[in-house]
Amino acid sequence: MTDIGDHEAFSADELSAAEYALGVLAGAERAAAAQRIARDRAFAALVAAWEERFAPWTAEIPEVAPPPQVWERIAAQLPGAERQGLRFWQSLVFWRSFGIVSALAAACLAVLFYLSAGSQQVTLFASIEGSGERIFVAAIDAKRAAIAVVPATYRADPTRVPELWLIPSGGKPLPLGVLPADRPTQIDIPAAIADQVKRGAALAISLEPPGGSPTGQPTGPVIGSGTLTNL
Amino acid sequence: MDLDSNRKLIATALAAAGAGDRNALQTVYRLTGTKLFAVCLRILGERSEAEDVLQEVYMTVWRKAAIFDPALSSPMTWLIAIARNRAIDHLRVRGQNRRMDPIEEAANLADDKPTAEVALQGAQEQARLQRCLDELADHERAALRGAFFDGNTYEELAERMKVPLGTMKSWIRRAMIKLKACLEQ
Numbered sequence: 288m289t290d291i292g293d294h295e296a297f298s299a300d301e302l303s304a305a306e307y308a309l310g311v312l313a314g315a316e317r318a319a320a321a322q323r324i325a326r327d328r329a330f331a332a333l334v335a336a337w338e339e340r341f342a343p344w345t346a347e348i349p350e351v352a353p354p355p356q357v358w359e360r361i362a363a364q365l366p367g368a369e370r371q372g373l374r375f376w377q378s379l380v381f382w383r384s385f386g387i388v389s390a391l392a393a394a395c396l397a398v399l400f401y402l403s404a405g406s407q408q409v410t411l412f413a414s415i416e417g418s419g420e421r422i423f424v425a426a427i428d429a430k431r432a433a434i435a436v437v438p439a440t441y442r443a444d445p446t447r448v449p450e451l452w453l454i455p456s457g458g459k460p461l462p463l464g465v466l467p468a469d470r471p472t473q474i475d476i477p478a479a480i481a482d483q484v485k486r487g488a489a490l491a492i493s494l495e496p497p498g499g500s501p502t503g504q505p506t507g508p509v510i511g512s513g514t515l516t517n518l
Numbered sequence: 519m520d521l522d523s524n525r526k527l528i529a530t531a532l533a534a535a536g537a538g539d540r541n542a543l544q545t546v547y548r549l550t551g552t553k554l555f556a557v558c559l560r561i562l563g564e565r566s567e568a569e570d571v572l573q574e575v576y577m578t579v580w581r582k583a584a585i586f587d588p589a590l591s592s593p594m595t596w597l598i599a600i601a602r603n604r605a606i607d608h609l610r611v612r613g614q615n616r617r618m619d620p621i622e623e624a625a626n627l628a629d630d631k632p633t634a635e636v637a638l639q640g641a642q643e644q645a646r647l648q649r650c651l652d653e654l655a656d657h658e659r660a661a662l663r664g665a666f667f668d669g670n671t672y673e674e675l676a677e678r679m680k681v682p683l684g685t686m687k688s689w690i691r692r693a694m695i696k697l698k699a700c701l702e703q
Binding site for chain 2: 344364
């Protein structure tokens with residue numbers, strides 16, 4: 288029923304990539320192939336090559352306009368749908384990509400946005416690190432005088448809250464505010480210290496009692512810091 | 519708009535969507551929504567389900583755009599693959615495929631010729647693929663069509679074409695080997 292040639296012309300990987308791209312697999316076989324794409328780049332490349340071979344076949348399906356409510360439903364599901372003028376650094380996708388892709392790729396993305404979205408002027412970044420881990424990431428929007436801060440590997444402390452400080456080179460820490468432990472936040476930079484927010488200054492995070500440091504200076508341990516740098 | 523500039527537009531919008539730009543996702547949707555809806559509708563055969571799947575497709579695009587790798591796929595191929603896979607996943611969850619009518623090889627043959635409209639679209643890749651599909655045996659091409667357009671599994675295709683499962687697997691494997699060799703010429 289099968290010639291010997293059938294088995295020699297394709298490796299097992301090539302065959303399952305082709306089967307997955309064509310869509311004939313079901314159940315555990317289909318699930319296994321899908322999972323493998325996520326972790327095995329060589330296999331993902333085989334699947335992509337087969338998708339590329341088959342994709343032109345879809346040209347024979349006449350296009351059909353979906354009803355307008357489909358886009359409305361998609362738009363309603365996107366983050367920040369309730370706000371107008373979402374800024375890119377408020378998007379989890381952006382920050383997630385910052386966390387999982389290389390620093391270079393992240394910088395490319397940010398530059399892309401710097402160029403493509405005129406009103407957004409992210410000029411400075413800081414990776415706030417401690418104990419060998421990136422615990423928060425911060426970006427400064429110079430035009431809006433705001434700092435976006437996003438938790439990376441930060442693990443919430445049961446009794447204390449993280450507080451953000453600006454440390455000008457050679458100066459004392461200036462309080463910027465208490466951060467939520469589990470979601471991105473935006474802090475307005477007080478006008479009085481705006482001119483100290485520049486390259487070379489540092490951002491640091493200390494653990495403080497709920498409500499923040501009672502003294503205006505860090506009272507708990509400093510768990511991480513990072514220097515503001517240009518992209 | 520010519521194919522190439524359309525391609526670049528999609529690629530640029532996809533990159534921006536990957537960085538979290540909602541408007542860019544809407545651009546991707548405007549450029550590709552009719553195509554992907556047609557793909558979902560063809561596989562699922564039912565409008566309201568195809569609409570639900572289309573919504574899922576673009577939410578997947580939104581989540582995955584940041585990891586889209588232009589070195590591996592062209593943007594349109596990547597989008598079509600997401601649409602097909604989402605639609606097929608729905609079919610599999612649903613259980614039995616609705617397209618289980620017997621496949622007649624001869625009837626399939628006529629259906630297989632590119633229409634004038636398709637030819638006019640002039641996509642070179644499409645012409646090349648069509649030429650290579652034409653070189654396959656009728657039963658091989660019919661089996662591939664059932665899988666690609668109706669979302670049938672090996673088992674379903676064997677049932678529709680009234681052959682043992684092993685035979686169907688052998689037909690499809692052999693068809694894909696020939697197809698690849700032809701496309702690489």
